[in-house]
Amino acid sequence: MPLAPLSYPERIPLARLPTPIERLERTGERLGVELLIKRDDLTGSGLSGNKVRKLEFLLAEARALGCDTVITCGGEQSNHCRATALAAVRLGMGSHLLLRTADPDRPPAATGNILLDRMAGADLRWITVAEWARRGELMAEAAGRLTREGRRPYVIPEGGSNALGAWGYLRAVVEELDAELAALPSRPTTVVHACGSGGTGAGLLLGAALCGWAGRGIRVVGVNVCDDRDYFVRAIGAICRDFGQRHPGAPTIRDQDIDILDGYVGVGYAKSRPEELREIIALSRTEAVILDPVYTGKAYHALVQELSRDRARFGDRIVFLHTGGLFGLFPVADQLAALF
Numbered sequence: 150m151p152l153a154p155l156s157y158p159e160r161i162p163l164a165r166l167p168t169p170i171e172r173l174e175r176t177g178e179r180l181g182v183e184l185l186i187k188r189d190d191l192t193g194s195g196l197s198g199n200k201v202r203k204l205e206f207l208l209a210e211a212r213a214l215g216c217d218t219v220i221t222c223g224g225e226q227s228n229h230c231r232a233t234a235l236a237a238v239r240l241g242m243g244s245h246l247l248l249r250t251a252d253p254d255r256p257p258a259a260t261g262n263i264l265l266d267r268m269a270g271a272d273l274r275w276i277t278v279a280e281w282a283r284r285g286e287l288m289a290e291a292a293g294r295l296t297r298e299g300r301r302p303y304v305i306p307e308g309g310s311n312a313l314g315a316w317g318y319l320r321a322v323v324e325e326l327d328a329e330l331a332a333l334p335s336r337p338t339t340v341v342h343a344c345g346s347g348g349t350g351a352g353l354l355l356g357a358a359l360c361g362w363a364g365r366g367i368r369v370v371g372v373n374v375c376d377d378r379d380y381f382v383r384a385i386g387a388i389c390r391d392f393g394q395r396h397p398g399a400p401t402i403r404d405q406d407i408d409i410l411d412g413y414v415g416v417g418y419a420k421s422r423p424e425e426l427r428e429i430i431a432l433s434r435t436e437a438v439i440l441d442p443v444y445t446g447k448a449y450h451a452l453v454q455e456l457s458r459d460r461a462r463f464g465d466r467i468v469f470l471h472t473g474g475l476f477g478l479f480p481v482a483d484q485l486a487a488l489f
């Protein structure tokens with residue numbers, strides 16, 4: 150595997166790997182492309198989705214430092230927080246989650262990911278949108294308080310998206326996707342993924358550079374589900390630069406290597422339009438693949454829309470990375486029911 154001159158940091162196996170890569174025959178035919186799906190929604194059941202790959206490295210560091218409590222943050226239905234809480238349970242640690250919500254005095258119902266946060270015994274703290282702007286500070290305060298109480302906290306940024314977390318998708322490319330694509334006839338290929346905090350994109354790009362994907366006609370495109378293209382070029386660029394500083398010999402990712410497909414945030418982060426939900430329902434009914442409304446459903450909707458405009462836009466083959474998030478469907482059950 151083309152990892153040299155790098156070597157993996159310590160890792161705790163938490164995900165069911167390798168995940169399958171499957172062909173979506175009927176949908177591919179309808180869209181006029183060869184369509185494959187990399188099933189990272191199958192990295193586990195409760196402890197599932199893309200976040201588990203990042204947590205394998207982040208929690209290995211937490212354990213090596215002797216930490217006993219993990220602190221992290223996200224939106225109220227954060228998949229990352231749910232996965233972190235369950236991974237912490239697996240390692241005998243506690244978890245403290247800062248969850249952003251409209252009105253902390255009236256927290257949302259315990260459904261979807263929140264239900265699983267509760268099942269995992271996570272300590273939940275609801276914060277306002279204004280407080281979210283100070284999330285780093287709030288997590289540091291929580292860490293200080295837990296330390297004074299005799300605990301050993303480990304802070305993970307939103308989405309597990311930092312240089313250490315980026316190893317998760319670097320490894321996914323080097324150990325899985327690269328060989329999976331090499332086993333297929335060579336064709337111009339695009340790996341499409343949802344982009345929420347940038348760590349998945351950073352890892353994919355670093356892995357792609359190590360494996361020489363550009364020279365083999367394979368590119369990576371992220372669909373932003375919040376913020377905009379410039380924000381993610383900066384966020385992913387910053388993670389890759391930090392990675393490079395920590396690991397001499399790591400590939401350099403330039404801004405022009407970061408391909409973000411903007412224009413599909415729709416009515417806002419974690420808010421769905423009927424056309425996005427209809428696409429999710431259609432895929433469930435054609436392929437028995439269930440997407441989520443916040444990330445993969447939006448990225449998939451973007452893909453279908455772009456293909457209807459320009460079939461050649463992504464080359465001949467698309468690998469859609471299913472990053473999980475199934476539990477996010479339950480809070481929008483009423484919106485879905487209206488479309489059945």
Ligand SMILES: Cc1ncc(COP(=O)(O)O)c(C=O)c1O
Nearest residue numbers: 228345346347348349444472474
């Ligand atoms: C299901 C799902 N897909 C995609 C993403 C985006 O990944 P990243 O935050 O690494 O950009 C997230 C988290 O943000 C997620 O929960």
